[in-house]
Amino acid sequence: MNDIQTQFDQAVAASKSLPERPDNATLLRLYALYKQAVEGDVSGEQPGMTDFVARAKWDSWKAQAGKSSDAARQEYVALVESLKDD
Template sequence: MSDLQQRFEQAQNDVKQLPERPSNMTLLRLYALFKQGSEGDVHGDKPGMTDFVGRYKFEAWETLKGTSQEEAMQKYIELVEELKSGAAS
């Protein structure tokens, strides 16, 4: 397992231990970076108009299309570190 993969997995654990809940926009960013880092480009059907949360998540992930999995993992790790230090919310 690569160092990046290990740090990505550690960040996934760390995000569950944050002292306060991030804003909804930050949660969407975390979700999109996690999905891009773990699965690559968005796939599947876009949720319907009545599934607001699913649609927002899909669209957030879709904005990262073309981003490498390694770059997404690194950005996820950096965002979690910012949240841990209180620099982002």
């Protein structure tokens, strides 16, 4: 297992016990970076306008399109570290 994968796995675990719950925008960013790191570019249809949560998640993930898994992992780790420091 490479070093960034280990750091990512640790950050995922740490994200579940942050001192404060992040705001919704930060939660969406964490979600999008996680999905990009694990699954790659978003696929499937964009959810409809009436499904606000699913659409926000899809849009946030779509914004990460083209980013490599390792780059997404690195950004996820950095974001979780910044949240732990707050």
